[in-house]
Amino acid sequence: MYCQPELLPSPTEIAARVWLEGISGSLLANLQATMQRVGFSFLFAMLLGVPLGLWMAYSRRADLLLDGINTIFMNIPALVVIILCFLWLGLNEMAAVAAVVINKIPVIVVTMREGGKAIDFKLMAVAKAFNISRWRTLIDVYFPQLYPYLLAATRAGLALVWKIVLVAELIGCSDGVGFQLGIYFQYFDIPGILAYTFAFVGIVLILEAGFIRRWENSVMRWRP
DSSP: OOOOTTTSOOHHHHHHHHHHHHHHTHHHHHHHHHHHHHHHHHHHHHHHHHHHHHHHHHOHHHHHHHHHHHHHHHHSOHHHHHHHHHHHHOSSHHHHHHHHHHHHHHHHHHHHHHHHHTOOHHHHHHHHHTTOOHHHHIIIIIHHHHHHHHHHHHHHHHHHHHHHHHHHHHHHOSSSHHHHHHHHHHTTOHHHHHHHHHHHHHHHHHHIIIIIHHHHHHHTTTOO
16 A cells, blocks of 8 residues: 555645745734634633632532533533534634633633642641741642642643634634635645644644743642
């Protein structure tokens, strides 16, 4: 068996296509549009999901009230949420971002709720016994116990956001990587699809190595 060039282009052909898309300006413009949606969606979801998850961890009433709702939203297909948001809010940026945020929040809530429940408050009591200030206790005792769960929520959230944003762009946006992939799919343009895919994966790897991993090394340096 052998790979048919029209089904699996060579690496040099894909690299050449990336170069052509880059110098034409199309690749950069679509990557920028997608990254903006990813950034806004991720920020809003974290700002809402982290405090909500911690609230559920420390309030039994909130946990009982919201656990079932969160489970429902975790199991609603992302495609359904995207379609409904576009139908209700129109084909605009607000609908695209809202669809991604709604799909992402439940994952963050579950992770941070478990992180909040795993906090060892005996260590907090020890800090209080030694008259350590509340601010220092928060920074040096509370947050270090929460960082592993926050990092997990960040990584899982980003992985989910990339995928949902591309689907939203494919369905209801006029630019972005997902939109361009839809066009190339219609023309069965495999080199174009792979060129955008590898370019996007490159951006993700740069963010992982340049930001998330450095942040992890910084906040987790207390671990052996």
